[in-house]
Amino acid sequence: MSNYKVRFYKGDYRWRQRQANRDRCVAYVEQHFNGAANRRAGYSMVITGYRSSQTSRNWGRWYAQQVGKVFGVPVGGRSGIMVGGYGGRGNGNVKHTKMPAILLEPLFGSNPQHAEIIRSSKGQDKLAKILADSIIEAFPKGGTIGFSVGHKYKTSRPWDRGVPIYGGGTEADYAEIVMEKAKALLEGYDPSKVEEPKEEDDDKPDNDIRVIKDGKEIWLHTETDEDDNILWDEENRVLYINTK
Ligand SMILES: [Zn+2]
Structure with missing residues (x-):
């Protein structure tokens, strides 16, 4: 069973963050x-608050860089993050939280190639997976995760949908689709089904005796234990194994 619960917050940005604080979200x-304006502008970026914790910054960098890797786009800011937002813009969207918080700007809706990703369900799936993976990576113990769809559902400006996406649709509507998909991934995440890498030579006893010729094992004796007396007779070139 998943140990993640995702909750969407609506209302003005400060209100959303206060509700997330009340619910003791582990991440926001x-x-x-x-x-x-320039259609060629296109990089992956995450905004953290001016006073953001190292956890927020590491989480944001991981996300921005993963977007860069998956879609082959450059990362902006300082290795993917901009602390305090664009001249302060974006800071208020995350600064009221008591838990690590990031604001995602993974792709440019004004860039035709990026817009194609944003508008396709395959692209949305990939973005959702990167977001879910970033949360599993940064908050492996699980908990309640606060989600906020940028622009949409504000009390003060209910019609705001952010920037238009090249080819059709709006920033906020696609952001919501991606977040809904990420919620499904997180709430369906079963840590017991994740394969742990196996420890090497886990159950092999250390007292085996091997003969290796030119790098290849040609003889293996496994029925020895710690109490056996093993003696290499150098002069006669005989290996004695005394088990009694
Ligand atoms: Zn926006």
Whole structure:
């Protein structure tokens, strides 16, 4: 069974964060897409608060860099993060939380190639998986995760949907689709089904005797134990194994 529970917060940004504090969320994410007048602008970026913890910064970098890897886009800011937002913009979206919080700007809706990813369900699946993986990586113990869809559901500006996405649709609507998919992944996540890497030579006793010729094992004797007396007679080139 999954140990993650995802809760969406609505209302003005400060209110959302206060509700997440009340619910003792272990992490808080707000999803956006970037936009610029220049259609060629396109990089992966995460904003953290001015006073964000190292956990937030590491988590944000991991996410931004993973987006860069999966989609082959450059990462912006300082190895993927911008502390305090664009000249302060974005800081208020995360600074009121008492838990690690990041604001995602993975791709540019104004960039035609990025927009194609954002609008395709395959691209949305990949973005959702990166988000879910980043949370599992940074918060392996689980807990309640607070989700906030950027722009949408604000009390003060209920019509806001963020930037238009090249080819159709809006930033906030696609952000919501990605977050819903990430929620499904996290709440369906079963840590017991994740294969742990096996320890090497876990159950092999140390007292085996092997003969290796030119790097290849040609003889193996396993029925010895710690009390056996093993003697290599150098002069006669005989190995004695005394088990009695
Ligand atoms: Zn936005």
